[in-house]
Amino acid sequence: MTQLSFLPEFPPVASPLALFGLLLIAGMVGGELVNRVLRVPRIVGYVLTGMFLGASGLGLLDAQQIKEAWIFVDIALGMVLFELGRRLDFTWLRRDPWLAATGVLESGLSFALVFGALTYFDVPPIYAVVAASIAIATSPVVVMVVAQELKAEGQVTERALNLVAINSVIAFVAATMLLAWLHHEYQAGWQTIVLHPVYLLTGSLGLGFLATGMLLLLSRWLGKTGRGHFVVTLALVLVTVGLARTLELSVVLVLLAFGVMSKNLDERHDLMPFEIGRVGEIFVVVLFVVSGASLHLDGLIEGGTLALVLILARFAGKSAGVLALTYFSGVRRGTAGLLCLALTPMSGMAISIVQNTTQLYPEFGAKLAAIVLSAVLILELIGPVAVQFALKRAGEAKDEAV
């Protein structure tokens, strides 16, 4: 034991907590700068900050640190998906079946067009089909956060969020079912082929259901106290995210299911409505910084052209679906066009699907990543701008003056 053993190790190891704080500050500064200079949503700044700090930039954030920070991403994702799930109102879909139909059609068309376009450009069908299923989903976080940043409210906002919830669920189910094919392709046993997707789906829904039951019981017992409900909900979101990880289930599906069920099964209206708001915002900043840091610019050169093909085919598919059916919902003219734009952001959930696949089949994952993550990279930057434009143009953003 030396005289100076009370000093920390050298080089010092950053604790995850300090990392979180630093990422938060960096993200805030980046977001603010981008917002002031370019007048685009802060999210774009968070992502750029991440890229600047990560592998594509200074390399300050290495894979290990990204992995450590991933827990904060999960928390943010959990909160946003829960809230999004609460927006998916089944009674509305029954009253306006055209909205549900729009969601199904735009999902189907974007899948078909992306698959068609990629195979046309000689992408092997198995990659094309997984990429296409990932492309179905619109980023729940981007749409939700931009809407919150603008305090947007109205038909374009509400319909966009419901379409996002629908296409997220469809994308996830499609990706899970494709897992079976992937298992088959890689000569896994039949148990894996059948049971893995079944486990993912039923396990995720089951966990969401249990969490809902717990939440409703607790909130009934607490009575109508806004603060109590907020804390309990937040706590259960954290528990659920953690359990989903432990049980190797899908965070996305579990939390979405939790949100959807807590809204649609709460027949006595025991849970008080609230927004996760400020607390969620903090984690969301870190989410985008980290996802920015995990994107690789060099992949863009490799997968760039195909990513563009994917983006265009996806936009065409979504737009065709939305433009075909939105008229029948009886909303104002112009709503359909704005909805097409609002569905642009690609889901950061693609990153985690790709990562999971990479863990299972490293070779496959790497090839997929080049295409999908390049598309995500481009859309992380364009998507928020498109959503902001759509919501402002719809006149649904809160005006600043008195």
Added chain:
Amino acid sequence: MSGEEMIFKPSPGLSVGVELELQILNSRDFDLARDAADLLGLLEKTAHPGAVKPEITESMVELNSSIHGNHETLLTELKAIRDAITQAARRLNVRIAGGGSHAFHQWADRRIYPTERFNHLLSLYGYLAKQFTIFGQHVHLGCPDGDAAVYLTHILSRYVPHFIALSASSPFQQGEDTAYQSSRLNTVSAFPLSGQIPFVQSWAEFLEYFEKMRGFGIVEGMKDFYWDIRPKPEFGTVEIRVFDTPLTVERAALIAAYAQSLARHILVDRPFAPSRDVYLLYNHNRFQACRYGLEGTIVDAYTQRQAGLKEDILRTLAVIAPHAASLGNGEALARLRAEVVGGRTDANWLRGVYRERGSLNDVARMQGDLWMGLRTHVDGKVPQT
């Protein structure tokens, strides 16, 4: 410019028409939504009686009935318009509610409905324009001529506390219990042109006053006066504006029937001469009605005595009963009488729901269910969810 529109257009015998300002709620936390434009657009595509129009903020619409002879046809039409609005609202996943105020919306969140007039009101009145997101029922009573309209306005002023107590449905504002039965009228009082008609005795005298105000550049038309009761020459009516929007169209129709029967009594029997004392006592009596509703105590300008508001209404109901009968409103007023005797007001219902449920979100939600006809108003009791 006032020439044409200030000519009093005679109305056929004691007709009645109703305007209701309504709340648009979201389906998430039941705060005010901003979907007026979409709702109006959708309603344009559906055939329905009456009219639905924009109001000052994007969270409101105004429903207009046609002109009616009595309670029955009025109620039938109001129900038909209600059903049309409800159906459109449900397709857009918003809810429509009655009630004079939204229980917990924050006025700063409101957005002005973008028309030239509403933008002008915002630039003129500042935050008052957004605080004006309150919801009233206006009842138009047809008059044979301008002189009758002036007389009717003066005599109806004595009954303003009745109108307030019968319709009071705004106990909550900005998330708080105000202790008032109708807190909405406190918001109206902030406007410089609120108040009452001056003590003129004929239409000619009224025109003289109006021209003077117009000459000063204070007003352009009758719509600039935010009076509790005002003559509306282009419709040939006297418009009572102190009612909170009731929680149901059924109650709105009962209240209109009360006003119509009372007006018939006033114009046919000419029971009193206009008195300055009515206006001397006006603010006191109005306050009592806003604060305590049916339990308030007013001072009657004609007997110079105190009277309980509930008793005064019951007495009036007895006096106007023959007129109600000849209009075909007898049954309606009998129902209204039972409500008054039972002390059932919309404000009490709202407070009851809050006591039962403990959450203003639930109050707003159930208020919407009630107006849209998804929940029945059983004896004023708080229904179980």
